[in-house]
Amino acid sequence: MATAAEQVPRLLALSTWLHGQDETTVDEVAREFAITPAQATADIRLLTMCEIPGQLGFYLLDVDLEALDSEGVVRPGIDNAPTRPARFSADEAVTLLVGLRTLAETATDDTAAIVESARAKIAAVAGEHTPIADRIQVTVSSATPEVRESIGRAIQQHRSLALAYVDGQGRRTTRTIDPLFTRIIDGQHYLEAWDLDRADRRSFRMDRIQRAEVLARAAADHAGQMGADWTRRLAEAEQTTLWVRAAAAWIVEYYPTGSVRPADASDAAAVGRELRDGDLVVTLGVLDPAWLSGLLLRCGADAVVLDPLGADAGARERAASTLEVYRRGTSGELFLQGRPVGSGA
Amino acid sequence: MATSNAERRVSLTMLLLSAAQPLTKARIRSLVDGYAGLGDAAFNQAFERDKRALREMSLPIETTGTGEDEGYRIRPGDFQLEPVDLTPQEAAAVALAARSWRQAGMAASSQRALMKLRTIGAEPDTEALASLFAPTEVADTRPGATRELAVLRDAVASRRRVTFDYADRGTRRVEPWGLAMANGQWYLFGADLDRGGQPRRFKLARIQGKVVEGTSRAAFPEPDRAQSERISAEIAGQRADDEALVAIRPGREAALHRHLTPTEEPAPEGYRAWRVAYGYRRTFVGDLAALGTDVIVLAPHDLRTSLVEHLTAMLEAPVARSTGGRHGDGS
Numbered sequence: 001m002a003t004a005a006e007q008v009p010r011l012l013a014l015s016t017w018l019h020g021q022d023e024t025t026v027d028e029v030a031r032e033f034a035i036t037p038a039q040a041t042a043d044i045r046l047l048t049m050c051e052i053p054g055q056l057g058f059y060l061l062d063v064d065l066e067a068l069d070s071e072g073v074v075r076p077g078i079d080n081a082p083t084r085p086a087r088f089s090a091d092e093a094v095t096l097l098v099g100l101r102t103l104a105e106t107a108t109d110d111t112a113a114i115v116e117s118a119r120a121k122i123a124a125v126a127g128e129h130t131p132i133a134d135r136i137q138v139t140v141s142s143a144t145p146e147v148r149e150s151i152g153r154a155i156q157q158h159r160s161l162a163l164a165y166v167d168g169q170g171r172r173t174t175r176t177i178d179p180l181f182t183r184i185i186d187g188q189h190y191l192e193a194w195d196l197d198r199a200d201r202r203s204f205r206m207d208r209i210q211r212a213e214v215l216a217r218a219a220a221d222h223a224g225q226m227g228a229d230w231t232r233r234l235a236e237a238e239q240t241t242l243w244v245r246a247a248a249a250w251i252v253e254y255y256p257t258g259s260v261r262p263a264d265a266s267d268a269a270a271v272g273r274e275l276r277d278g279d280l281v282v283t284l285g286v287l288d289p290a291w292l293s294g295l296l297l298r299c300g301a302d303a304v305v306l307d308p309l310g311a312d313a314g315a316r317e318r319a320a321s322t323l324e325v326y327r328r329g330t331s332g333e334l335f336l337q338g339r340p341v342g343s344g345a
Numbered sequence: 346m347a348t349s350n351a352e353r354r355v356s357l358t359m360l361l362l363s364a365a366q367p368l369t370k371a372r373i374r375s376l377v378d379g380y381a382g383l384g385d386a387a388f389n390q391a392f393e394r395d396k397r398a399l400r401e402m403s404l405p406i407e408t409t410g411t412g413e414d415e416g417y418r419i420r421p422g423d424f425q426l427e428p429v430d431l432t433p434q435e436a437a438a439v440a441l442a443a444r445s446w447r448q449a450g451m452a453a454s455s456q457r458a459l460m461k462l463r464t465i466g467a468e469p470d471t472e473a474l475a476s477l478f479a480p481t482e483v484a485d486t487r488p489g490a491t492r493e494l495a496v497l498r499d500a501v502a503s504r505r506r507v508t509f510d511y512a513d514r515g516t517r518r519v520e521p522w523g524l525a526m527a528n529g530q531w532y533l534f535g536a537d538l539d540r541g542g543q544p545r546r547f548k549l550a551r552i553q554g555k556v557v558e559g560t561s562r563a564a565f566p567e568p569d570r571a572q573s574e575r576i577s578a579e580i581a582g583q584r585a586d587d588e589a590l591v592a593i594r595p596g597r598e599a600a601l602h603r604h605l606t607p608t609e610e611p612a613p614e615g616y617r618a619w620r621v622a623y624g625y626r627r628t629f630v631g632d633l634a635a636l637g638t639d640v641i642v643l644a645p646h647d648l649r650t651s652l653v654e655h656l657t658a659m660l661e662a663p664v665a666r667s668t669g670g671r672h673g674d675g676s
Contacts, residue, residue, distance in 0.1 A: 006453065007351040009402050012358065013457050017464045034456035053360040053376040060359065070643040081378075082362060084425040085461035090502040091495065092458035095451050099442030111438070118435035118442075125427045129403075132502045135523035135573065157462045170636065171625055184445045210599065242663065246513065253552075272663035278513055297547020298631035301658035306665045318637040318657045325638050326653050 007043070009089055010035070015060050015081035016046050018074065026072040037072070044074060052080050094125035097133035106142045106182075106189050108149050142189035143206040150212040151191060155179045158219045159195070164211040165204055169290050175204075178219035182206065191320075194222040200244030239294060241307040243271045248302035251295065258283040271304045281306065289314060305334035353379030354395050358404060362424060367409045367416025401503070426461055433470030436462065440469040450495025493549055495519060496556045497533050504567075506538070506559035510550040515539075521549070524569035525577040534576045535568070544572065546580060587623055590644040592616035597639040601632060612642070618643065630655050 006126070010033060017032075018277040030040040045068075047061035062077035065165040088096075100119040107115050123130045142148065154161045163175045180201075184190075189206035202224070239258055244251060252260050265277035273279075286292045289311075294317035296303055356377050360368070369391065374380045380388050389651040396417075398407055409416045431439065443459035446452040463469075493509075500507045501521045511517045518538040525532050528549060537545040591601075592612040598605060598619070605619040612618040623629040630651050633640055642649045 005398065005401075008354045008358075008398070010354050010453070010457055011351060013461055017460050020464065032456065032460055046349070046352055047355075050355050050359070051378055052363070053356050053378065054363075060355065080359075082359075082421075082424070085405050085464050086424055087405075087426050088458055088461070089401075089454075091499060092461070094498060094502060095446060095455035096439065096442060096458045099445045099455055100438065102445055103438060103442050114432075114434045115438045115442075118431060118438040121429055121431060121435065122439065125429050129433075129502070134570075135501050135568070136498065137523070137525040137577040137581070139525070139527040141527075145487070152434070166599040170597065170602070170639075172596060172599050182520040201505040208599075208602075240579070252551075271665045294635040297634040297637070297656075297659070300655040301662040302472075302635060304662060304665050309397060309665060312664065316660060319634070319659050322634070322637050323653060323656050323660070327651065329641070 008186065009051075009086070009092075011043055011047060012082065013085055014043055015079065016083065016085045018047075018061060018076045019079055019081045019083060021074070021076060024074045026068070026074060029074065041068065041072075044068060048230060055080075066264065080223070085114055088126050088129060090129045090132060093129035094136060097126060098136045098138060099131070102138045102140055102184060105138075105140045106148065106184065108145065108152050111152075120303050126144075135228075140184060140189055141205070141207040143209045143212070147209050147212045148206070151169075151179055151182065151206075151209075154212070154214045154219070155181060157214070160215040160217045160291045161193075162211075162213040162215055163204065163209050166208045169288070169294055172210075175202075176215070177202070177204075178222060180222075194220075228264045235254050235285060237287045239283050240305065240311055241281060241283045243267055243273075243304045243306050244280045244282050244299070245302040246276070246280075248299040249278065249280060251284075251299070251303070252280065254284060255284055267306070270306060293318060350398075352396075353377060353391075354398060357395055358419065360407060361417055362585060363418040365417040367407070367418045369416050373417065388401060398591070426465060428465060429462060429467065431462065431467045433468060436467040436469040439467070454495070455659055493552055493556045494524075494531055495559060497524060497549070500556070500558050501533075503562045504563050504565055505562060507533075507556050508559075510553040510558045511547055512553070517547070519545070520565040520568075522577065523573050523577065525580040527581045532580050534573070534580070536565070544576060546576060552641060587626070587643060589629075589648050590618060591621055591633075592618050592641045592643055594639045597636070600636055600639060603632075611642065611645070616641065626651060634659075 009243060014033060019135060026037050026040050026044070029035075029044070030037040033040065035043075044061070044073055045065075048059055050060040052058040052060065057079050061079045064073075064075045064077070067073040067075055088142055100115055100122065100202065104112055104115045104119065112319065123133075126133075126259070143151070151161065153159075161177050161179055162178060165173050165175050167173055176196045178196065180192045181192065182189060182191050191204040191206055192207065193202060193204060194200075195202040235256075235258075242251070243263055251257075260280055260282050263275060263281050265275055267281050268275035268279065292311060293315040294304070296312050348495065356379060357373070360373065360376055368376075372393070374388055380391065383391060396406055405419060407420060407423070408417055409418075439462060440459055443455040444452075446455050481616060497507065499505075501523055505521075507521055508516060516539070519533065520536040520538065522535040522540075522544075523533075525534065525546075528593055530550060532546045532548055533552075534546040535541045590608070590610055593601070593605075594616055601621060603621050603623065605621050608618050608620050610618040614622050626648070630648070633642060633652050636654055642652055
């Protein structure tokens with residue numbers, strides 16, 4: 001999105017950064033400034049056209065345009081960019097300060113002090129923007145400090161770990177892993193690791209790691225055998241299409257979806273319901289049938305499988321056997337001779 | 346002359362920054378290419394907009410004199426980022442913080458801030474903290490709210506009112522007090538002007554279409570800190586007002602992903618009784634449904650009824666008939 005509000009500060013920051021570079025690439029600029037390569041190219045071209053007012057023939061940036069277009073290489077020549085970057089704008093200061101606070105929440109003793117001193121130094125130059133950062137709160141879901149400490153130690157000492165892990169379906173599992181690193185994505189703390197039992201790379205949600213024990217064995221180098229990571233495996237997984245009522249639209253908010261569109265009359269006919277505003281048809285990748293069953297049970301009558309037909313068999317079977325338990329229960333067999341258990345709870 | 350807003354504003358910045366003396370409006374008009382060919386009214390309008398835009402980026406445009414003599418400039422000393430003396434380890438922490446945002450609007454701002462720091466010499470020691478927090482590729486897999494998050498962050502910072510369509514409950518006008526994220530979801534909270542100014546929270550993923558910002562800054566007073574903190578704590582999920590008594594199959598205790606308190610209450614054979622606190626009944630019923638017979642609700646009775654109704658409705662709903670596989674992505 002090339003709105004002027006974002007582009008102007010970026011153009012200024014980019015021109016000043018390029019000032020100190022002998023050679024770089026469009027891809028590096030894109031990565032460093034978190035923009036697309038196309039936007040990076042457009043920005044660089046624009047800088048070469050920005051004349052310095054009052055100084056005929058002087059431009060903000062001069063690059064080898066042929067190298068830019070043919071190889072995506074950026075070779076800054078003479079430039080007239082400001083030699084020092086501008087003060088932080090509100091958005092820059094706030095995202096950095098909130099990011100540091102988030103990091104501090106999950107850091108262990110040694111690193112917590114480093115993160116905190118970095119935050120204080122940034123806050124000092126952010127001036128009037130600093131209090132604004134307090135209006136944005138990010139709660140990180142992570143593991144206990146003990147678990148985080150063990151994981152940190154294993155990564156630093158290149159050792160394997162034994163994890164007690166509860167997977168997405170609530171199954172308690174024991175994993176032997178070689179930890180790679182941890183990362184925070186939008187408030188969720190993950191451990192990236194090589195799963196030795198599954199011989200594949202896996203992401204573990206830190207808040208589901210109940211115990212982590214540092215093992216004596218040295219972690220191996222898995223650089224050459226990195227499997228597909230979760231996001232990619234999901235995109236390649238078997239696609240399941242669901243009809244979803246607005247009440248279950250949270251599916252789209254919580255899970256990566258292949259596609260989402262409003263339901264139409266023929267979808268409504270296919271599931272034998274009247275069409276309502278907000279009904280959706282959603283396609284998502286399913287790696288594990290048990291996960292799909294859990295999702296369908298959670299949604300109840302608000303989600304119906306459109307394709308492949310029959311993918312809901314497991315969920316329906318589970319629902320029926322659960323209802324059976326409650327039916328028996330009400331006749332007193334299960335619920336302790338009809339005594340109102342735990343009334344007042 | 347097709348000069349973009351961005352190009353014109355960059356030129357204006359460079360001119361003001363290089364001015365040894367304040368420049369009059371007339372002088373600026375004659376020097377900045379992007380103003381050429383504009384009539385008086387159009388020029389005045391464009392110049393005012395440009396000044397406002399640059400000031401919102403925190404560029405310190407200084408005004409001197411009045412009337413014809415009114416002059417403008419940016420003093421390099423005020424413009425420049427002050428030196429920040431970060432150790433390589435601290436710089437690494439800043440780099441990791443900058444990369445902890447996945448949503449494009451946030452990632453771009455924090456990454457730009459990091460690049461400014463690197464330009465003035467902060468070189469992250471990538472080894473220093475790599476063992477604990479490694480940089481990650483920016484992968485935006487969660488849909489929605491990318492642009493809206495950046496717009497709302499700016500509205501919160503500048504105290505501008507916002508207007509948006511929310512879920513299927515119509516247009517809302519809100520005084521944005523703050524943003525909070527929990528469980529991977531962003532929420533806006535503030536005074537809901539269409540509900541008598543009551544404090545409300547809004548899930549960003551349910552905002553439909555674009556968020557429109559009001560034009561005036563500081564349109565409402567500083568939000569009350571204690572109240573904002575209380576709302577963020579609620580969003581963070583510390584709220585769990587209701588309690589249930591459940592029977593859980595041994596080994597499946599973790600499956601509820603909730604804090605359990607052991608109890609001596611009797612449980613059916615092959616189960617153990619626990620007390621569990623929960624916040625939203627709908628979510629809790631969904632969680633229970635997903636666990637089948639591994640977790641059985643013993644009390645309260647109405648929670649059990651809700652669960653039975655939920656499962657019954659699911660089984661009674663008609664299943665889909667084959668439609669010849671037209672349900673792809675529709676593209």
